[in-house]
Amino acid sequence: xxxxxxxxxxxxxxxxxxxxxxxxxxxxxxxxxxxxxxxxxxxxxxxxxxxxxxxxxxxxxxxxxxxxxxxxxxxxxxxxxxxxxxxxxxxxxxxxxxxxxxxxxxxxxxxxxxxxxxxxxxxxxxxxxxxxxxxxxxxxxxxxxxxxxxxxxxxxxxxxxxxxxxxxxxxxxxxxxxxxxxxxxxxxxxxxxxxxxxxxxxxxxxxxxxxxxxxxxxxxxxxxxxxxxxxxxxxxxxxxxxxxxxxxxxxxxxxxxxxxxxxxxxxxxxxxxxxxxxxxxxxxxxxxxxxxxxxxxxxxxxxxxxxxxxxxxxxxxxxxxxxxxxxxxxxxxxxxxxxxxxxxxxxxxxxxxxxxxxxxxxxxxxxxxxxxxxxxxxxxxxxxxxxxxxxxxxxxxxxxxxxxxxxxxxxxxxxxxxxxxxxxxxxxxxxxxxxxxxxxxxxxxxxxxxxxxxxxxxxxxxxxxxxxxxxxxxxxxxxxxxxxxxxxxxxxxxxxxxxxxxxxxxxxxxxxxxxxxxxxxxxxxxxxxxxxxxxxxxxxxxxxxxxxxxxxxxxxxxxxxxxxxxxxxxxxxxxxxxxxxxxxxxxxxxxxxxxxxxxxxxxxxxxxxxxxxxxxxxxxxxxxxxxxxxxxxxxxxxxxxxxxxxxxxxxxxxx
Amino acid sequence: xxxxxxxxxxxxxxxxxxxxxxxxxxxxxxxxxxxxxxxxxxxxxxxxxxxxxxxxxxxxxxxxxxxxxxxxxxxxxxxxxxxxxxxxxxxxxxxxxxxxxxxxxxxxxxxxxxxxxxxxxxxxxxxxxxxxxxxxxxxx
Numbered sequence: 001x002x003x004x005x006x007x008x009x010x011x012x013x014x015x016x017x018x019x020x021x022x023x024x025x026x027x028x029x030x031x032x033x034x035x036x037x038x039x040x041x042x043x044x045x046x047x048x049x050x051x052x053x054x055x056x057x058x059x060x061x062x063x064x065x066x067x068x069x070x071x072x073x074x075x076x077x078x079x080x081x082x083x084x085x086x087x088x089x090x091x092x093x094x095x096x097x098x099x100x101x102x103x104x105x106x107x108x109x110x111x112x113x114x115x116x117x118x119x120x121x122x123x124x125x126x127x128x129x130x131x132x133x134x135x136x137x138x139x140x141x142x143x144x145x146x147x148x149x150x151x152x153x154x155x156x157x158x159x160x161x162x163x164x165x166x167x168x169x170x171x172x173x174x175x176x177x178x179x180x181x182x183x184x185x186x187x188x189x190x191x192x193x194x195x196x197x198x199x200x201x202x203x204x205x206x207x208x209x210x211x212x213x214x215x216x217x218x219x220x221x222x223x224x225x226x227x228x229x230x231x232x233x234x235x236x237x238x239x240x241x242x243x244x245x246x247x248x249x250x251x252x253x254x255x256x257x258x259x260x261x262x263x264x265x266x267x268x269x270x271x272x273x274x275x276x277x278x279x280x281x282x283x284x285x286x287x288x289x290x291x292x293x294x295x296x297x298x299x300x301x302x303x304x305x306x307x308x309x310x311x312x313x314x315x316x317x318x319x320x321x322x323x324x325x326x327x328x329x330x331x332x333x334x335x336x337x338x339x340x341x342x343x344x345x346x347x348x349x350x351x352x353x354x355x356x357x358x359x360x361x362x363x364x365x366x367x368x369x370x371x372x373x374x375x376x377x378x379x380x381x382x383x384x385x386x387x388x389x390x391x392x393x394x395x396x397x398x399x400x401x402x403x404x405x406x407x408x409x410x411x412x413x414x415x416x417x418x419x420x421x422x423x424x425x426x427x428x429x430x431x432x433x434x435x436x437x438x439x440x441x442x443x444x445x446x447x448x449x450x451x452x453x454x455x456x457x458x459x460x461x462x463x464x465x466x467x468x469x470x471x472x473x474x475x476x477x478x479x480x481x482x483x484x485x486x487x488x489x490x491x492x493x494x495x496x497x498x499x500x501x502x503x504x505x506x507x508x509x510x511x512x513x514x515x516x517x518x519x520x521x522x523x524x525x526x527x528x529x530x531x532x533x534x535x536x537x538x539x540x541x542x543x544x545x546x547x548x549x550x551x552x553x554x555x556x557x558x559x560x561x562x563x564x565x566x567x568x569x570x571x572x573x574x575x576x577x578x579x580x581x582x583x584x585x586x587x588x589x590x591x592x593x594x595x596x597x598x599x600x601x602x603x604x605x606x607x608x609x610x611x612x613x614x615x616x617x618x619x620x621x622x623x624x625x626x627x628x629x630x631x632x633x634x635x636x637x638x639x640x641x642x643x644x645x646x647x648x649x650x651x652x653x654x655x
Numbered sequence: 656x657x658x659x660x661x662x663x664x665x666x667x668x669x670x671x672x673x674x675x676x677x678x679x680x681x682x683x684x685x686x687x688x689x690x691x692x693x694x695x696x697x698x699x700x701x702x703x704x705x706x707x708x709x710x711x712x713x714x715x716x717x718x719x720x721x722x723x724x725x726x727x728x729x730x731x732x733x734x735x736x737x738x739x740x741x742x743x744x745x746x747x748x749x750x751x752x753x754x755x756x757x758x759x760x761x762x763x764x765x766x767x768x769x770x771x772x773x774x775x776x777x778x779x780x781x782x783x784x785x786x787x788x789x790x791x792x793x794x795x
Contacts, residue, residue, distance in 0.1 A: 286707070287706050287707040287708050288706065288707070289707075290706070290707030291706040291707045294704075294707070535688070536690070536691055537690075580693070581691075581693035581694065582693050582694035582695075583691075620709060622709075623708075623709065623711075623740050624740075624792075625711060625741075625791060625792055625794070625795040626692065626702070626709070626711055626795075628792075628795035629692060629693065629694065629695060629795060630694070631693060631694070632692075632693065635702070635709050637704050637707065637709070641704050642690060642704065643690045643702050643703065643704050643709045644690065645690065645692070645693065645702075647693075652693075655694070
């Protein structure tokens with residue numbers, strides 16, 4: 001074995017062991033329940049072990065795993081041939097593979113399992129009626145060629161293996177190199193390229209985790225449905241650095257029945273035992289894991305300064321540590337998941353109270369409250385949800401008399417429905433009341449000076465509805481003690497966006513209003529543009545950044561003191577960011593960058609000192625008393641350990 | 656006069672101050688630099704990263720409107736105030752002492768001060784955590 005492979009040895013041993021244990025479990029499950037899903041899973045495990053062993057140069061392991069894979073494949077085609085003896089042989093093979101892996105772990109060469117190979121071949125002949133294909137083991141992953149090999153050149157491949165004709169579903173597995181500094185970026189890049197070729201499904205780990213670099217052992221698996229050729233898939237990934245395609249193989253079957261299998265297992269398992277944990281402890285765990293991640297990143301930085309020869313062992317250690325901490329983080333996040341019912345349970349009572357106070361009759365229907373979210377998000381969501389409910393009942397639902405006059409049932413209906421939509425949770429709050437008045441909102445916003453009449457005229461009704469989220473804009477005729485002062489909706493929007501969610505409003509006059517909140521499952525990951533002003537660093541959400549321009553502030557033309565930056569066909573007002581955040585404005589002249597961002601009343605240019613680049617960060621909600629500072633939408637901690645504020649430019653300009 | 660209560664005693668410039676131990680979570684060393692908070696009064700030193708939490712640090716000297724004696728802040732006393740993450744920058748921390756007799760403080764009345772006590776012959780100004788909290792909240 002060559003020295004450069006040694007740093008992957010630990011990884012190989014732990015992964016191969018995992019796959020082999022899973023293979024054993026699948027075998028037992030298969031015999032007991034005869035589930036087709038288990039065969040697919042076994043095939044994947046055997047296949048993974050083969051690929052790993054081949055790339056490490058452990059030929060006896062690769063050969064045995066290949067034979068197991070062949071036999072499992074054969075059984076997949078002829079499930080009725082699966083009998084007890086066959087399971088025995090496969091179990092013996094998995095035990096032997098495990099022993100070989102243990103040999104490898106001890107540093108000795110794995111023993112060739114001649115007798116077992118013979119037995120497996122014999123069984124394979126029994127099932128398929130043909131001899132097994134020879135295994136070729138190369139240092140690179142060769143299973144595709146190996147699978148087709150030998151007689152494939154004699155006849156067209158389609159005739160040999162009819163099931164592989166024009167496959168449109170592919171199983172892929174790729175690995176991000178352990179030394180990679182930006183695993184999330186690399187993996188995401190691969191995902192994006194594959195997504196461009198077709199439909200990606202069964203992504204493990206989930207996209208959110210992938211982007212955040214939470215990739216246990218750097219392994220990513222997915223299914224791809226595409227009309228592109230195998231070569232096209234390979235080509236699309238060829239130029240991604242630090243990523244190695246480990247498995248690419250056609251799968252003919254629709255997704256294996258994994259969920260069914262899981263459900264079956266869950267039902268059989270004894271009911272889960274639970275303990276109660278104080279929420280502060282959960283917060284502490286998350287903080288501690290966050291600090292562990294930072295500490296790991298710091299060790300990695302220090303390692304870069306070491307001489308070349310000393311780096312690999314440290315890097316392997318750091319990589320393992322990193323993977324473990326990521327796993328721990330995932331576990332902590334799972335534990336923190338809390339059902340929405342924690343905050344929706346109090347809504348019926350609140351609805352009743354508000355309705356009584358305002359002389360309304362309302363039925364509140366809540367569905368999907370068992371869906372879980374990170375409790376940090378739930379905490380932030382509690383007040384906005386109550387506020388929206390108040391709005392619906394107070395402004396949306398008419399009085400019983402009005403409703404009858406409009407030929408509606410006297411009792412109004414407010415529904416709160418929650419559902420999962422891929423990696424998001426969608427919460428809809430809908431009433432069947434009078435709806436919102438888009439024209440009235442435009443007029444109110446113009447009257448308050450938040451918007452020019454021309455800009456208001458250009459807004460679609462849907463955009464206009466969001467004007468109610470501007471501070472001080474309301475169409476409520478009377479100011480009640482419940483809502484209607486025009487404060488609140490801006491807070492709702494800010495809270496939702498603060499955790500990385502979005503707020504949409506749909507309304508139809510006379511029919512009702514729907515507020516749609518799309519929320520991330522866990523604490524949000526956002527893309528930031530980092531900018532420097534003096535010694536300080538600030539983050540601007542990429543979603544609000546239109547572009548960046550370089551110019552010399554001194555030569556820009558001015559109107560009433562405000563510099564104007566030519567951009568596109570127009571002129572944008574320039575605001576020095578230093579001034580906006582209350583710092584001394586630097587007097588140094590010369591060319592500097594300007595960031596063009598979306599503000600409430602159009603684009604503006606922010607003068608900054610330097611652009612530091614884009615970064616994906618985990619957003620933290622602002623704790624007290626920082627949530628009182630206008631113009632901040634969140635805070636994050638960079639890899640260097642430095643806290644950085646994320647600016648809410650429109651509010652910064654307004655404050 | 657009342658059972659002795661354990662207090663964290665610290666220096667602010669040359670004067671001695673104390674906070675009830677129950678109101679203090681821990682004492683930490685300030686980082687090399689704070690991240691400034693935009694547009695807040697100068698009493699807010701900035702924020703720091705404490706094991707993944709973002710803690711707002713206040714200059715206690717400025718919060719109490721005391722003159723600058725030229726001594727740098729060497730320690731941060733973190734308050735245990737529920738969900739707020741607040742730290743007070745002080746000159747140095749002396750230790751934990753039991754204080755029993757807290758009498759009225761001289762000078763103008765302040766909600767941040769609950770009184771003075773005697774410790775080994777020296778005067779210690781005892782601060783009221785709720786008053787300090789309110790003074791911080793008033794800055795934002």
